[in-house]
Amino acid sequence: MAGVSAKELMAVLFTHLARVCVDRVIRCGASVRIIARTMTREAGCPECGTWSRRRHSHYERRLSDTAVGRQEVLIQLRVHRFRCGNDACVRQTFAEQVPGLTVRYGRRSTGAGEALQAIALALGGRAGARLDR
Ligand SMILES: [Zn+2]
Numbered sequence: 001m002a003g004v005s006a007k008e009l010m011a012v013l014f015t016h017l018a019r020v021c022v023d024r025v026i027r028c029g030a031s032v033r034i035i036a037r038t039m040t041r042e043a044g045c046p047e048c049g050t051w052s053r054r055r056h057s058h059y060e061r062r063l064s065d066t067a068v069g070r071q072e073v074l075i076q077l078r079v080h081r082f083r084c085g086n087d088a089c090v091r092q093t094f095a096e097q098v099p100g101l102t103v104r105y106g107r108r109s110t111g112a113g114e115a116l117q118a119i120a121l122a123l124g125g126r127a128g129a130r131l132d133r
Contacts, residue, residue: 020077020098032071037078040096045084047091054083056093 017036024035042053063075081093 017075027071030071032073034073034075036075038080038096038098040080040098043080043082043094043096045082045086045089045091045094046097047094048084048086048089050084050086050089052082052085054085056081056083059095 017034020036020038022034022036026033026035037058042051044051058078058080061077061079063077064072077098079096079098081095083093084091
């Protein structure tokens with residue numbers, strides 16, 4: 001691993017976090033927690049498709065990601081709720097979705113498994129396989 005910076009390693013391990021801002025990475029016992037937030041300025045209403053820039057509130061989602069080595073990775077992601085600007089729409093507010101990271105109602109990150117593949121590719125198979133054990 002010599003010659004690879006922590007930032008480069010993060011980019012390889014967590015390609016699906018490229019769209020979000022990572023504030024902190026904390027080790028909690030056997031797990032690693034990644035505290036991140038989205039930088040979304042506007043989002044499309046899933047009901048009517050109207051784009052909105054009106055942020056209503058935000059809340060934290062906990063996404064369980066793949067294990068890296070023997071450590072479970074938890075992503076604590078702050079996402080926004082937007083207010084739908086369409087008066088005729090039945091949905092008043094909606095939560096943004098982060099492509100590649102959240103699926104509506106899903107708790108498991110869609111990036112699960114991809115990180116290990118990325119490690120295997122980056123480190124030439126052997127090291128990746130060792131981490132996967
Ligand atoms: Zn709507």
